[in-house]
Amino acid sequence: MTANGITIDDTFAEAFGMSATGVIITADSPKWARQAAVTMSGFGTSVIGCGAEVGIDSELKPDATPDGRPGVRVLMFGFSPEALIPQLKNRVGQCVLTSPGSACYAGVESETRIGLGAGPRFFGDGYQTAKRLGNKRYWRVPVMDGEFVIEETTGVVTDAVGGGNVLLLGNDREGLLETAEKAVAAIGRVPDVITPFPGGIVRSGSKVGSKYDGMVASTNDAFCPTLRGAAKSEVAPDTVAVLEIVIDGLTSQAVATAMKAGIDTILKDGAGKGVTRISAGNYGGKLGQHHYHLRELLP
Amino acid sequence: MSGLTFRLSTYPDERLDLSPLTPSRLAATPLAEMLRIVVGTTKRQLKVGDVFAVSGQPGDTVTIQGGSEHLDFVGAGLDRGTLILDGDAGAYAGRKMTGGELHLRGRAGAWLGSGLSGGLVTVKGSAGDHVGSTCPGDRFGMTGGIVVVEGNIGARVGEKMRRGTIIARGTAGTNAGSRMVGGTIWAEKGFGPGPGTLLRRGTLIGAKVDQMLPTFADSGSHDLVILRVFSRFLSDALGPLAPRSLSGRAHKFAGDLATIGKGEILIVS
Numbered sequence: 001m002t003a004n005g006i007t008i009d010d011t012f013a014e015a016f017g018m019s020a021t022g023v024i025i026t027a028d029s030p031k032w033a034r035q036a037a038v039t040m041s042g043f044g045t046s047v048i049g050c051g052a053e054v055g056i057d058s059e060l061k062p063d064a065t066p067d068g069r070p071g072v073r074v075l076m077f078g079f080s081p082e083a084l085i086p087q088l089k090n091r092v093g094q095c096v097l098t099s100p101g102s103a104c105y106a107g108v109e110s111e112t113r114i115g116l117g118a119g120p121r122f123f124g125d126g127y128q129t130a131k132r133l134g135n136k137r138y139w140r141v142p143v144m145d146g147e148f149v150i151e152e153t154t155g156v157v158t159d160a161v162g163g164g165n166v167l168l169l170g171n172d173r174e175g176l177l178e179t180a181e182k183a184v185a186a187i188g189r190v191p192d193v194i195t196p197f198p199g200g201i202v203r204s205g206s207k208v209g210s211k212y213d214g215m216v217a218s219t220n221d222a223f224c225p226t227l228r229g230a231a232k233s234e235v236a237p238d239t240v241a242v243l244e245i246v247i248d249g250l251t252s253q254a255v256a257t258a259m260k261a262g263i264d265t266i267l268k269d270g271a272g273k274g275v276t277r278i279s280a281g282n283y284g285g286k287l288g289q290h291h292y293h294l295r296e297l298l299p
Numbered sequence: 300m301s302g303l304t305f306r307l308s309t310y311p312d313e314r315l316d317l318s319p320l321t322p323s324r325l326a327a328t329p330l331a332e333m334l335r336i337v338v339g340t341t342k343r344q345l346k347v348g349d350v351f352a353v354s355g356q357p358g359d360t361v362t363i364q365g366g367s368e369h370l371d372f373v374g375a376g377l378d379r380g381t382l383i384l385d386g387d388a389g390a391y392a393g394r395k396m397t398g399g400e401l402h403l404r405g406r407a408g409a410w411l412g413s414g415l416s417g418g419l420v421t422v423k424g425s426a427g428d429h430v431g432s433t434c435p436g437d438r439f440g441m442t443g444g445i446v447v448v449e450g451n452i453g454a455r456v457g458e459k460m461r462r463g464t465i466i467a468r469g470t471a472g473t474n475a476g477s478r479m480v481g482g483t484i485w486a487e488k489g490f491g492p493g494p495g496t497l498l499r500r501g502t503l504i505g506a507k508v509d510q511m512l513p514t515f516a517d518s519g520s521h522d523l524v525i526l527r528v529f530s531r532f533l534s535d536a537l538g539p540l541a542p543r544s545l546s547g548r549a550h551k552f553a554g555d556l557a558t559i560g561k562g563e564i565l566i567v568s
Contacts, residue, residue: 026524066528066531067524067527067528067531068527068530068531068544069524069527103524103528129500129561130481130500131483131502131525131528131529132462132481132482133464133483133528133529133532134532134536136532138525138528140525146521146522146523146524147521147523147524147525149524149525149528
């Protein structure tokens, strides 16, 4: 298929079922709410190596947060609710509790709950107090700039999706990156999804396995332009770079909507920036439960 | 909105126990049987039919028209639906309520909302002593729910209260929150003498305190995020009934240091 001068492969993105949770971080200013969220999201690109995939879903205006201050919603994806518990505890304890003026609340609502303030409250060393309002319980932990307020639990869902993806191929590396940035920005406006890699973009797509023992993944040689001719290649002779956008979402529909938003942007802006082709990563369809066919996501 | 209406046909010359008159207790009761429910508290055994004219059909709402300070236990044990008293209530209104809404459009007597664990109680006028407090035999006072009193509240509001919220748009009397172990009391126009006597945990919020106990420590002025959370909670739970929004600025007094001292009195302007 071709649209706007860009070839779209007749293929699909293969994604996996995951568990997900989330928090709302507030602070005195949007800058400091975002600072805490960015810090918490650090080293949260791939569940394989980081233990969780973490990213900012959206920035919240004061009227949309539990304490009427500016906020940011962070989503976190992992293999299971149990695997998310230590990640949440450590990231909130080290990156949000420590951030000036911060407070932390549940960012996902579901019947299944996991501890949020259950661990960090003990930082109060006995001076922490609880406040129950309605069916929610908050902890007030005294800290050096006042109190750190944190909700006791947050929701966790087990029908989330991780690994939705779009590949951009082109003959202009800078133009490709610029287009990918725009696509990530468009995806950022879709609720309930994150793009966990740096700036939302992956330049080191991987394949399963390696020639070396102990490596569970290694470079996707078929999409490495510098290996063209030396290895079995998937890239055209004029392709100089391939970038991937990986998408995790609370629902399969959210991932599909995000992929569509990204593809729309690439098709709209990409041709003039050297994008020649759009593709998607999969494992033959045998590993992931969710398949997103590109032809079904075209405008 | 379907429901029953009980119109007071004669001023009761004895105290009445109106706890049977809730939507769930009357849901499957035929009218003839309803009229035979005993509400009197003396050996005369006054029945509903002796003091009320009943109309309507059982449903989500019970309305009692005509109030008296002799009407005790209005909405006691209410678990769902709405009960409206178009007049004054006696003692124990909303006692042991677990859900639903109780709206008193006059004044309320003592022990309003004692043992309340859920639901909403509103009072158009003032309320007597011991609002949300423990009764003899109870382990705790209020353990949940919200009480909003448009006027003033008497002495010892929230005694041994554990959870929930009590709001007085006016003042709260002496020894508010005594022996309290949790929850929040907000007296918009301030507290009488000695609030928080033997307070263990919990929060008292008010514009002023007539006489602070010496066992409360001045912790200074602060911007408390939890007050903003509290305001947002009230706004969501009460809608137009919610009091003004709190900025978070408060002068904190920690106590009662005669006990574990994890409670607080917050003076807000």
